Amino acid sequence: MECENAVFGINGPVIKVKGKTNLSMMEMVYVGNERLAGEVIRLDDSMTTIQVYEETTGLRPGDPVYATGEQLSLLLGPGILDNIFDGIGRPLKEIEERCGAFISRGASVSSLSAEREWDVTVTAKVGDTLSGGAVYATCPETTIITHKCIVPPNICGVVKYAKPSGKYKIHDTVVTLTDQNGNDIDLTLCRQWPIRISRPIAERLYANAPLITGQRIIDTLFPVAKGGTAAIPGGFGTGKTMTQHQLAKWCDADIIVYVGCGERGNEMSQVLEEFSALIDPKSGRPITDRTVLIANTSNMPVAAREASIYTGITMAEYYRDMGYHVAIMADSTSRWAEALREISGRLEEMPAEEGFPAYLPSRLSEFYERAGLVRTLNGATGSITIIGAVSPQGSDFSEPVTQNTKRFTRCFWALDKSLAYARHYPAINWLTSYSEYGADLNKWYNDNVGEDFTKLRDRLSLILQEEAKLMEIVKLIGEDVLPDDQKLVITMAKVIRVGFLQQNAFHKDDTFVPLEKQLKMMRAIIYLNRAAKSAIAAGVSLSAIISAGLFDKLTRIKYDVPNDQMDLIDKYPAEIDEAIASLRAQ
């Protein structure tokens, strides 16, 4: 690698190289004798500007800048799952082995182990014509995920040689293609892909199946489609990270990419510890087998924070192209936006709102648009669901990151401070949140869960809306003066809030609730509502119904009925009828 360029100016993570250089925009470079990774972010004929992904302390003017001729890219191949990477795709476990507990600079480590052998089944045969996206070899990457090696999108050719199935390392050639021009192309188990460019697909499909999360308020009231986008905004302490963890643990995607972007180091060690201890009920294996973590904690270099989101989505796209359903959790996109702001400030760009650069909305939309349910180049169906946490400054949802995120996501799970203060988790506010997928997914719910599912859901949210209206009055005059039928609305809403929407992540049955149980719970609640309403109309007082313990009983369904005996709920209507009948008799 020759070096013609030298450092001229240094300002934090921003490095300048004087004069006209042969570097290209977004090219990856190595800076200084320690070879710190960086990327070209601005060019003109007198100056080249580079952002460096590591601490720049100790760099000197005159230090070499090495060109690589390539954009910042990621090595994709088997070994990504069950691993943890930093923002630019370096494996943290290997860095630990090399540098100890503290990350030192210039650690150049390949993202994937070059030594590990994989049990490869070569599926391509000599004479086959393979085009971009075609699978030529597979290997079990973890016990539950089969890794499919796919021909890079821009390559097409006829198989000239194919190795027999057997043990190979990632850089071993397993298939050789001859393209139209007669050139030989060697295909190994891995390939590079620039992280800022989205991988091509055949076509986008209409997203009509939900991502099942087992979280009642999400699955029932505000569902997200497989291939959809959702935002979780909330001030500090409202449970963004907890919600993200719950989704990563329980949602029914095949692969989870968890990006810890500018968050706490202890949180990442918690994820590592909890996820490896948690057994996925479907496969019976630790959920780390389907998870990849990307950690850029808040004290790691800020430029790598900006890259971490792209690293995550590129890995997600890679697995999507194999025909998997991938969910990516980005916690938190606000830190990413702040990294943009910080770099932009160092470049002395003209700021727009609150110091954020004017290109913030376009960067956000580029990111969220990489989600979707698609047909891949090889005809398989795969999806990427993006769930981004947003940390609004001062818990103010009108700030630019929240507002722009709102424009590009279709689910908005607004976390509420006062719910969190009362330790009501998940603290998703049912009045300000919304999901635009509701109508798209109605058919799926009614066909696959129960034909009354959407009707029950609408009843449920109606009661909550009515309660909100009544609470305005209650705040002024107290609850006692309301007539019984209005008090019933408030009491029912309390059952829904505490018994249905609130969910205990630490309870073995309540942390994940199957859709069927959600449906049965809703049925029981709505049944009680109807029965109590007619009883009140017939002259039974609400306090009598309350003291019969019916509301308390319904509130406790989530704990009383284990997930494997949910038929118990079917007996509730009879008990309700009986209790109410005896009240009427009195």
Added chain:
Amino acid sequence: MIFEYIGVKEIQGSLIVLDEVECPSFEEMVEIRLDNGTKRSGRIIRLEGDRAVIQVFEGTKGISLVNTRTVLKGKPMELSLAPEILGRVFNGVGEPIDALGKIYPTEKNNINGTPINPVSRVYPKNYISTGVSSIDTLITLIRGQKLPIFSGSGMKHNELAVQIVRQANITDSEEANFCVVFAAMGVKNDIADYFRRSFEESGVLEKVVMFINLANDPIIERILTPRCALTAAEYLAFKHNMHVLVIMTDMTAYAEACREFSSSNGEIPGRKGFPGYLYSDLASLYERAGMIKGSGGSVTQIPILTMPNDDITHPVPDLTGYITEGQIVLDRTLDSSGIYPPVSVLPSLSRLMKDGIGAGYTREDHSALSNQLFASYAKVQDVRSLASVIGEEELSSSDKKLLEFGKRFENEFVKQGFNENRTLEQSLSLGWKLLSSLPKSELDRVDNDMLAKYYSEDTAEN
């Protein structure tokens, strides 16, 4: 060869500019000698070819374009470390100011530290008993946690911090391994003195390392003070396996120093004039709390910050809350009604407590009890606002009970003496005693087994 640069090219605020510098490196330390014989130190913060922009720690007062000789030290800012730093007092840049002589270092570390690899972290789980009911029960402090106190001017945050230091039971048994690193940033002289006296009175002074930057000390030193303190803390924790409690006060003054420096540096301001990188900057301090594999020590941080105008959405508390693992919020209304410690429990939170409490750590009912106290006390707030509209007389009987519960919760549970050290057992029992004044049906966060075991109706009348 060592070059001496005579004079400077430009002076602006706390920055000086040198031209034609031979081989400078980014963040290198420099020494500036004035013609009158005084010495100052500084750090290179920007380089443009052979032009270096230098931040002078002691300020540029008295510097002219010709009266200085500047020498580059060839290395970034380092702190001299040895086990003997315990019991010593340093200024903001780590020089001894207690007239006990120099530290003979066994090692020197860059004060900026390096990030801990998330893979190497140990997830904190051991709780620290502080003897304060509201903290132990509701906002449990965990070893290796960073838990700030959000306060306001004139409230009793310093007393609370001293009480925590005095009562904290941070180690399992070997008391010898406990030490305190205290960083004062821009605080008044009498506050620094208060801490020193309190440490002395409680007999921990020889286990305290103090870094003092007073309100009239140079602001650039203020930016370095917490970094020096944390470097010392990391050294004691990870080299000498000590459990270190770091008290940093006042983070607001620190952030304001950053702002002052940033604006003199001509940077584009973010919210309220604070620099756009304030989040990263604060994180580079707070994230230095924790525990690592292969070391028995820990760094636990209790930063103290005063919220300007008691506004929790001000950038400093706001960004801090996003980085730290919870917060202890103090409340002025409680404070003025004579409740000490004036902990406002609802916005307070400890993120790490969920894994550090319960059976095997504290007591099986701890988590349910704290959830129930939070939930019931949250309801009290609703009832109070209703009572302020319709009057207490008009409230329903269950609401009246809640109101009574709220009063007792504040006066018996939150309130405690400055020297009162309650065991966790006492605090939990007190919590149940208060909950027992509410009807069983109001308690929706505890299951029936626990109610049967801990709920006792007869205490309600006592």
